[in-house]
Amino acid sequence: MFARLRGDFPILDARxxxxxxxxxxxxxxxxxxxxVIDTFIEYFQQRNAAVHRGAHxxxxxxxxxxxxxxxxxxxxxxxxxxxVCWTKNATEALNIVAMGIDRASRGFGxxxxxxxxxxxxxxxxxxxxxxxxxxxxxxxxxxxxxxxLRWLPVTETGELDLSSLExxxxxSTKVLAFTHVSNVLGTINPVERLVARAREVGAYVVLDACxxxxxxxxxxxxxxxxxxxxxxxxxxxxxxxxxxWGRTELLDALPPVLTGGSMIxxxxxxxxxxxxxPQRFEAGTQPVAEVxxxxxxxxxxxxxxxxxxxxxxxxxxxxxxxxxAEIPGIRVLGTAENRIGTVAFDVDGxxxxxxxxxxxxxxxxxxxxxxxxxxxxxxxGVTASTRASTYLYNNAEDCQRFLTALAExxxxxRVQ
Amino acid sequence: MSTPMEQLYQQxxxxxxxxxxxxxxxxxxxxxxxHGSSHQVxxxxxxxxxxxxxxxxxxxxxxxxxxxxxxxxxxSASVLSxxxxxxxxxxxxxxxxxxxxxxxSRGTMEADEGILGDAAAFTGVSKxxxxxxxxxxxxxxxxxxxxxxxxxREEKHHA
Numbered sequence: 001m002f003a004r005l006r007g008d009f010p011i012l013d014a015r016x017x018x019x020x021x022x023x024x025x026x027x028x029x030x031x032x033x034x035x036v037i038d039t040f041i042e043y044f045q046q047r048n049a050a051v052h053r054g055a056h057x058x059x060x061x062x063x064x065x066x067x068x069x070x071x072x073x074x075x076x077x078x079x080x081x082x083x084v085c086w087t088k089n090a091t092e093a094l095n096i097v098a099m100g101i102d103r104a105s106r107g108f109g110x111x112x113x114x115x116x117x118x119x120x121x122x123x124x125x126x127x128x129x130x131x132x133x134x135x136x137x138x139x140x141x142x143x144x145x146x147x148x149l150r151w152l153p154v155t156e157t158g159e160l161d162l163s164s165l166e167x168x169x170x171x172s173t174k175v176l177a178f179t180h181v182s183n184v185l186g187t188i189n190p191v192e193r194l195v196a197r198a199r200e201v202g203a204y205v206v207l208d209a210c211x212x213x214x215x216x217x218x219x220x221x222x223x224x225x226x227x228x229x230x231x232x233x234x235x236x237x238x239x240x241x242x243x244x245w246g247r248t249e250l251l252d253a254l255p256p257v258l259t260g261g262s263m264i265x266x267x268x269x270x271x272x273x274x275x276x277x278p279q280r281f282e283a284g285t286q287p288v289a290e291v292x293x294x295x296x297x298x299x300x301x302x303x304x305x306x307x308x309x310x311x312x313x314x315x316x317x318x319x320x321x322x323x324x325a326e327i328p329g330i331r332v333l334g335t336a337e338n339r340i341g342t343v344a345f346d347v348d349g350x351x352x353x354x355x356x357x358x359x360x361x362x363x364x365x366x367x368x369x370x371x372x373x374x375x376x377x378x379x380x381g382v383t384a385s386t387r388a389s390t391y392l393y394n395n396a397e398d399c400q401r402f403l404t405a406l407a408e409x410x411x412x413x414r415v416q
Numbered sequence: 417m418s419t420p421m422e423q424l425y426q427q428x429x430x431x432x433x434x435x436x437x438x439x440x441x442x443x444x445x446x447x448x449x450x451h452g453s454s455h456q457v458x459x460x461x462x463x464x465x466x467x468x469x470x471x472x473x474x475x476x477x478x479x480x481x482x483x484x485x486x487x488x489x490x491x492s493a494s495v496l497s498x499x500x501x502x503x504x505x506x507x508x509x510x511x512x513x514x515x516x517x518x519x520x521s522r523g524t525m526e527a528d529e530g531i532l533g534d535a536a537a538f539t540g541v542s543k544x545x546x547x548x549x550x551x552x553x554x555x556x557x558x559x560x561x562x563x564x565x566x567x568x569r570e571e572k573h574h575a
Binding site: 017350351352353354357358361368369370374377383384412413414 | 424425430461463485488547550
């Protein structure tokens with residue numbers, strides 16, 4: 001099946017100079033199957049109208065496409081469609097939670113929002129392996145409320161060091177925000193253990209699911225998290241669309257950050273009442289074509305099967321890790337067993353930018369830099385790394401072409 | 417015919433990236449002559465350089481830098497330091513301007529080796545938009561640091 005579905009992704013036929021393309025940068029953004037591209041075009045050809053207003057047939061049709069997207073997400077990650085709020089991206093989704101708590105702490109949202117109030121006696125806990133999107137908003141919240149920011153460290157093998165979990169996450173902790181899967185190391189974190197500790201101390205759990213939802217079966221209700229965020233574009237969908245998922249009673253109590261049209265019940269000159277979730281967080285015109293295209297992407301993922309996708313990528317991860325181990329002078333960052341097909345590494349004597357440039361010359365697309373995780377790179381004593389990340393459309397040949405090119409890097413740069 | 421990779425990574429660049437001429441601790445306030453320093457970062461990859469210029473007299477300057485980054489950025493800082501030792505301040509400004517123009521030429525310009533010296537080896541970089549910033553990082557720091565050094569000298573004259 002995986003050999004056949006490659007043909008569904010037209011961009012994979014592209015050539016880079018003289019070489020065929022081996023796209024190993026899906027951790028940054030995924031490529032799109034033709035059916036997703038078609039839905040996007042068809043939406044504008046056949047269904048385009050303003051949603052949730054107007055009584056004409058097109059508006060009804062567009063609204064249906066928009067709301068069906070919500071149903072598709074709920075089927076993918078669990079919960080009810082009302083628990084799915086559209087955002088611009090996952091970064092915005094995480095900011096909505098952090099900034100909503102900030103607003104609650106400053107008296108917005110009335111009695112319902114009091115549960116979110118943070119002060120100097122409270123703490124927020126993150127981890128050392130967070131993407132900046134799940135770190136900087138919490139730094140801002142800490143600075144704004146006076147709450148203490150703490151973090152769980154990362155071990156040499158690239159796993160969360162939970163030896164001090166009980167002291168770092170304690171009775172003062174109100175928020176525990178962490179990534180399901182590291183975007184650099186590929187490590188899958190033990191959500192159950194962290195959630196259990198958060199429950200013991202009454203902290204809200206915020207899960208960054210950007211690198212898990214596209215690559216493995218994920219059910220937020222089973223994981224028992226309070227909020228979760230992910231983006232469409234890493235899961236075969238279009239850019240410009242993210243998801244904030246939350247428990248209904250929490251979403252309905254969280255003060256919205258973006259206010260205006262489409263999110264109110266009544267407005268007077270003096271004030272306004274807000275709708276419950278999800279509309280509460282969807283002020284202004286929404287990316288309807290993107291939602292429709294994402295629904296198609298989710299259908300595609302479901303048809304292939306996320307269980308199967310996970311196994312396929314684990315196989316590719318094995319090829320990558322075994323192959324890299326045979327090339328002298330390469331240090332893999334993070335060697336956790338429980339992982340996805342994301343492998344970051346440092347090439348001794350050659351800067352990541354030069355590694356990426358050389359691989360690109362051979363048609364192999366990888367990511368170089370700090371991957372929006374500077375503290376994690378500092379933890380491993382480097383400022384930048386090279387990252388190969390797989391997806392369902394990659395095959396063993398992509399991995400082999402990557403390994404062949406990688407083996408040539410140090411000789412090309414005359415590093416002994 | 418050399419490959420695009422070989423055109424980008426000229427032997428001069430590979431050699432200079434290892435030689436790292438001028439890569440030494442900054443003197444900062446222990447410098448005798450008017451001086452200035454500038455810290456530049458390429459946020460996309462974390463390449464970083466802090467470069468100091470010291471105006472030894474009207475015509476001559478010393479360049480020192482610390483930093484870490486890709487071979488293009490390190491080679492560029494090294495070539496810059498080498499040129500600074502061999503050229504006057506006015507000549508360095510002429511080289512800086514020619515180098516800036518070359519980097520923004522998208523590979524359409526023939527480098528003037530008479531002006532640029534070893535910096536002409538960076539011609540191939542201008543065909544790689546993502547790498548232009550790497551080549552220019554040390555030169556941006558140089559221009560900023562030189563401005564500060566010149567301002568410091570003015571202040572000294574007036575004091």
